Amino acid sequence: MNWERRGRRSVSLGKYAVGYDTLRRPDGKTVRRVWFDPPDSVAIVARTGDEIVLIEEYRSRLGETVVSCPAGRVEPGESFEAAARRELREETGYEARNVRHLETYYPAAGMRKRRGIVFASELTPGRQRLEPDEFIDVRTVPVTDAIDAVRAAPTCGWALPPLLLAREEGLL
Secondary structure (H helix, E strand, C coil), X not given: CCCEEEEEEEEEECCEEEEEEEEECCCCCEXXXXXXXXXXXEEEEEEECCEEEEEEEEECCXXXXXXXXXXXXXXXXXXXXXXXXXXXXXXXXXXXXXXXXXXXXXXXXXXXXXXXXXXXXXXXXCCCCCCCCCCEEEEEEEHHHHHHHHHHCCCCCCCHHHHHHHHHCCXX
């Protein structure tokens, strides 16, 4: 299958870029495909003893409150592990002694960003360091209830994929 890019249009929106490519498909037809370029992100499965640390946060784009794993943006030059330590500390107050990168994937084909899944353990509680526009409640749930807890509310990619992967890895 031979796809040929014939053109690209994009616009920068601060830290993001959006645009479309004009492509020639293998059958000869020309099409446009939209893309979105946000920064890479990380989701953290944080385990403290027999509990998983989750966050509850209103997601304005969804218009709903969701329960998910702590998560956030990877800053330029930052590894998934370093971003996981920072985001976990900022959003929950927990410091992780150990972090382990489990997986990197593309959360959606139209977004050219990667999401890392990191498992954090040997946690020490501390004080949240939220940004002025963040309003996050921290909760812990038994490991055996974590997947049910995120499925009880509207779920998103910050919750179910990381927990299922951690379960598959034998970490839950």
